[in-house]
Amino acid sequence: MVPVWLFAAYLLVQYALHERSRFEQDALQTARQVSLVVEGELANLQTTLNGLSKSAALANGDLEAFRGEALSLVEGTDRIIVLRDLERNQLLNTEIGYGADLPPIEPISAGDREKLRASGVFVSDVFASKDSKTYRIAVATKVPAPTGEDLVLSISVPTARIRDVMMPAVPEGWTVGIGDRDGNYVARSRSHEEMTGKPGLPEYLEKIVGRSGSFTSRNYEGITLLAGYYRSSYSDWFYTANMPLSDVQAPLWRSLAAICGIGLLALLVSIALGYVVGKRFTGATADLAARAEALGHGRTVEPMSTSVTEFAAIAQALVDAERAIAERRYELETVLETVPAAVWFTYDPKALQVIRNRFAAELMGLPTDVRKSFGAPDLVINTVAVKDGHTVSREDRPLSRAMRGELTDNEEFAYTLPSGVERFLLSSARPIRSPSGNIIGAVQISLDITDRKRGEEHRKLLVNELNHRVKNTLAVVRSIASQTIRNATTLPEAGRTLSNRLISLAKAHDILTQQNWSGADLNDLITASIKPHASIERFQISGGKVWLPPNVALSFALALHELTTNAIKYGALSNAKGKVSISWKLVGQKQQRRLELEWRETGGPTVGPIERKGFGTQLLERIFASDSAGRIVLTFERSGLACDFRVNLFEPNEAEAHFPSSET
Template structure:
């Protein structure tokens, strides 16, 4: 079928248009992102400026509170000498615009530095419920803007609660003109910004611009309503109708809000400048591209015959056949490439079959920076990429973003095997740990070689890697198991050493020491067997008690009851030794030394969540009377020492006439470290 044919120049112009339009679209996208980033930056600057102003102003308010705190310690105030206190307050405010007032929580003033002592003091508004609550909670509050009745100026006050010599507490306040707040905040106002401070009712306390016009007046309702929460930003119109970008911060101390404003047009100015620059550069680029396309197109026709000859030589030497195409000049080139592709395809299919079959990951690259690679199926699977059976093997893809580690150090992409091979370096059997974007970690054994042209120039590189992840994980698991075994063996040996030392120290003869030590080690071994059955995750209290006492006496001599409680391994071993000593002591001197005595073992959990305690009681009945002696046996010493010193548990021994009562209170979630309280010493040695 004959298609309409157009010149190379026409196709180039169409190609240029197709290339430029996406670029412009991408530029528009970048411009939009830039606008968002600029808007976000201005919003953050506005919020940060509001915070900085709040720090400055709140610092001044803190200074006023500090003055009040010092004045509240006055001996004259404590003794009720208001005239002396008035003189002290006048000395503090002399030569300043500050006013100090002492009043009760009702309407009465007791002292005012603006009015001479002894003169009649006018009544004032009572303290509001909200301010009373804040005074009760923190002892201090910051007032809203108010008008001084004497001078008519707007002021704010910091007040603290002070104890009266008698009766209800008093209120001591220090007020300053709002102009002072304006002077303080000016130090933190950036150039071009307008900063305002508002009280809890939305009235202006101070303003960096037009302060005298707006102090004490309410802000625009639409503006104040947007100040919600602790901090944020918004856009709103000002009194002149201009749109502002505002950031705000509300102080938790004074409950004032601080706003920083900048004209929205100032925030958008960089965007418009960038838009103009992009449009100008885009138009210039289009004109240059059209001119280049026109002149280059004239040369394409002359190069067609030469390109066709080379393409034919690439194949098997067959003659060029016509191919239906819209570009006359490229018809011969396209057919020549088809012939060459047929010859190359046979070799490629053979290579693909080998690479898809071999259980090794293979990467080829012809990119000088090794950022574009050709992978086989195994390499794609290792990197967590989908494997497409219909995808051409020779098609390059961008490398995925992985983190490579060798010998504990992160390896940059320039120092990895494939990149080094592109520089002519050889890599043999080097181990790397790769972390994929999905978080999966792979261990690879890699080798790499450069690919050279017949002239010796490096044109590419190849890397072959074997997956040794399972082997490395096995080695790590073996290491962990070995360390865990060493740790547990050391702990067991430490316990055995402690038992042997205490046994030998308290034994009266070598044979007695041997029997006692053997009995205690058997008890330790039984507890260890119980933990092994649970993979050393711990033991249930009921199983632990039954195992510990059944090896010494018939289980029907014990009344065992309690809910299911899981003890950690270290707690279980300590408890097993304690039960062994209590049982041995009962067999020798207590309830189990005759035919009728019994032992009741009961427990329950106390507390909630992370602060749960196991309360366990050992109570003997029906045995011989218990008589206290002066000397502590090993059993008592063990109960005092087996859990180590600390405050996370408690053991109490009571020697009643009916028999021994041992109460253990143990933290069920951690290592037991109880202290011991003894009412008496046991009536025998164990």
């Protein structure tokens, strides 16, 4: 029975060590979990500061407007936002009205200044509030001042807020405390109000060394605790999770009593069962060894029936291990067959025999409906690989180089398959080494970036098109500005006229932008051109749905602007009775389509002979002067101005509007 007792003692010691280790890990894990929750709240406060620091009012030095923005963020909460310098001066405090004298505060310590310089943000220690009744913590960030040295923007919350945030992460039966860099309590899951702002026990604090760990120490009540701690690199606070050592040791004492009872019982029956157990022990040992060997060679491990409970448990563990290994293998195969990345394995020194996953087979144009089981090697297919404009031989491709011990990362290749399809792949490769360090194979992983490469080419085309349109627009603006200034009698008149024409052009641009510059609806364009200048009720608008190309839409926007402003100054819209009718129709089909639009003014002043054409009239006549674009006819009838448009709607090769040159 001596070996039995020794075995029981060994189990007890191992159990005690395991339980102690488990509680230490639980304590450390609890401290880490609480730190994640609290640090997340601190990060939220920092995010609020980062958003507020981008305020235009702050950048312009408008503290009153900036205070309004800050108040909108903290209204209805217990948060306080302060803007200060690095010394003792406050520039803004949401708790104190704007314009009131702001009391001096403690200067920022050298350590916090260093943190501001290094990372631009720091978390404060716990400090008493203005009324000294509550304790608060603050998150601060550096913001540039309009003039002079940088300022500090901070947001503070009561420590009770930190306590409320961490409570959901505190397991039942544990006591969690948070301390600042000086060892003062920030928050505590129990007795928070009594402990916040107070220093911890010196004998407790001196054991918190390094980033994380565990220890035993007495608390204020003299109870010995098992504690795990974690110190955050973000706030430099430490988080501790504590449990009375007696609670940790209680299961050990219960286990000791149980083992002693079992040992006494075993002492009574061991002599009677010794012979039977010894005989069966040898057979069970052989069966167990056979199953262990099967597991080592990757064979199926069969369940074992034995009266030796320990052996049965070990045998079941071997069965479970074999199943777990098989499950992991199936999972790995499933992942490799599912992941949208091409994977190749090879154990061939020349990398001509490869094992592919499904995605690799698809990229290479191979069938994937009926395939060998994963892990069966297959011959590579003949492809042409190009890198940086140069053809790459089979020996210089990533998988072959990895077989020679080279590492490749994120190299782009263009592969031409036997079918002629071109694929762009981003490839990385690594050698597979044995435990002794010898290269036994290689693996290559490639991402299909064909769509990305084509997208890049498409973006280049879009940028070129944008440059083209911007140049055309600038030419239009230059022409309008030149002619407007040349025909204006005074500078203020030129400014007003030019502004109105540019606004009309901008509204047409807005409509085109909403449609990605694919064109504009004629009715929407007419409405947008008229509304800024006259009441739409004085217009009679009729016509079917017509889609204008971008160049024609810009030309019509300027033409309608000129007609509307002319009608307001001299025509039908210069009195209260005049009307304007706008009607249109489409003539022809496809590339021969032509838009015929009529502008008729009635009820206005009698129109007399026109002795001199102004710039507006000249602009109208020149907008569609090109034979390819169409033409415009102005008729000054006594009843009012009549304007007839005949505009071709095919898109010219050069997508630009027909405007009068500034040099004519």
